[in-house]
Amino acid sequence: MRYSAQNFVLTLRSLALSLSLFSLLAACSTSPTGRNQFLIVSPESAIQQSSGAYNQAVAALKEEDKVSNDALLESRVRRVAGRVVTAAITEFPSSKNWDWSVVVVDDDEVVNAWCMAGGRMAVYTGLFAQLKLTDAEFAQIMGHEMSHALANHTAERMSRAMAIQLGLLGVNAATNGSSGAGQSAELLAQVALELPNSRVAEREADALGMRLATLAGYDPEAAVTLWQKMSGLDEDRPPEFLSTHPAPNDRQARLNAMIPAMRDLNPAGSKLPATVITIVD
16 A cells, blocks of 8 residues: 555554553553553563463473473572572562462573563573572572562563554554554563563662572672673673673672672571472473
8 A cells, every 4th residue: 555644644643642652651650669660561461471471482492302300400499599589579479479480491502591470480501501600699690580570570571562563553554554463462471581671670680689689598799709700601602691681891890889788688698498489390
C-alpha cells in the first residue's frame, strides 16, 4: 500500500497515543527500591510469562544434553543460593511464594548466570571452571541476579521489548491496516532476558545483591574480588555475564566503598539457613 499523508497522520496519532499511555503507566509504577519505573508489563504478568519461557529454555537444554549431573556442584549451588534466597525472602516477603528453582547448565565456555521474574534461575558451569569462585563470590553473583528479579527489572525489560513491539505494530497498522499477530508471552520474556539492564538497574542490583549476600552470611569484599576476576578474563572474548552487565571503570570502586556499611549488617558473618530450592535435572 502506498504510504500516503493520511497514513502518516494515523501513524503519528498511534505513536503519540502509545507514548502518552507509556508515560502515564511509567509515572504510576514504583520499584521496590523506590524508583519510578517504565512498566507496561506488570510484575505479576512478568512472573507468569517467565514461567513459560523458563520451561522452554530448560526443555532446549535437556534436548542438547546441557543440564549438569554433577551432584557435588548441585549441592554447592543449592546451599549457597539457598542462603541468599532466605535473605531475599526476609527482605521481600512476597517472594516466599516464588518458584525458586535453578538449572545448572553444563557449559564450561559460558560465564553466566541469570534469574527470571518469579525466582527461576540458571547457573553455567563456566563460572566455576573459569573463575574458580569462592562461595562468597558465587553468593555475590546470585544476590546480584536475584536482585534483578526482586526489583522488577525483568518486568522493566519486558516493558521495553513490548514498547518496541507496540511501536512497530502501530506503524504496521497505519500503513497496512493490520496489527499482526505479535509475539507470544513466552517469546517476549525470552527477548527481555537478552536485553541489557540499564546502568541504574545494574547499580541497584549491585547494592541490593551485595546486601542479600552479606545478610546470608558471606563476606561483602567478595563483590570486589569477583569483578577483579571478571576483568581478568580474555578481553577478545568477553564473558556473557559482562556483555549483559556493563562494568564501568568505577564499578569496583563503588563496590569497595559499600563494604563498611555492608559489614554492619552482619558483623559476625552469621550464615542463614538455606531455603530449599528446586534443582532442575
